[in-house]
Amino acid sequence: MRADAERNRAAILAVAGRLICEDQLVNVSMDEIAAAAAVGKGTLFRRFTDREGLIRALFADRTERAWAHARALAADPTVPVTDRILGFVATVFDLCAGLQPLLRALPEGCHTRTWAPWHTVLADLIAEAAPESDAEFLTLAIFATMRPEITGALTPARHRTGVLTLTARILDPG
Structure with missing residues (x-):
């Protein structure tokens, strides 16, 4: 180009x-x-x-940049696994919150296939941090807390804090 x-x-x-x-x-x-x-x-x-093409390109651009950051964070062995998980979840939350207008315009953006690689990385991190846990279930539970209808009921800051607090408690239920 x-x-x-x-x-x-x-x-x-x-x-x-x-x-x-x-x-x-x-x-x-x-x-x-x-x-x-x-x-x-x-x-x-x-x-x-057209407008849909622009929205798709914007969705892809923002998602790709966040994915590159999240993958690098998840793969960094110098960072403790629980910190990598919290950083990964924060990145996903920030991406989802920022993409809400685009997700409303592109409902297929919420399809499982779009987020499957994100789920895989988080499940792998959880399995590393808590090998005895059902990492797949916990991943789905964490992602479920980021649904837009929850955002609508809370301020974005409260929602983000709640998601990260819940994630930390899942990792260390002590």
Whole structure:
């Protein structure tokens, strides 16, 4: 990809992410995104075709960046396994919380196949930390606490703290 095309793509994704995810402008138009990214509408539509294409690209971009960070954290043998688990869960929570507007627009983003690699890594970490536990069940239980309907009932900070506290207690029920 040409350098200017890559720059435009990055600018469009950054602006779309800010408008849709951070500013929660669910109905922001492609015209508004193009103007905010300082690119022509033609550039936006050539790159992403339509709003759904842009949302899919934004979902993939944010997920891939978080996945790279989470995998590196999970694989770091210099960090105690419980800290790796808590860091991994925090990364997943932050990603899910930040992607809520995109997940509402792309309900298949919640399908098991999308999150299967994340489940596998967390289950492996839990099995390392607590070999006698049912790591698969505990993984599913932790992921279940991140559901958007819970976020709607709590402040994001309280929800995040609760998920991390529950995870820590699962790992050390003492």
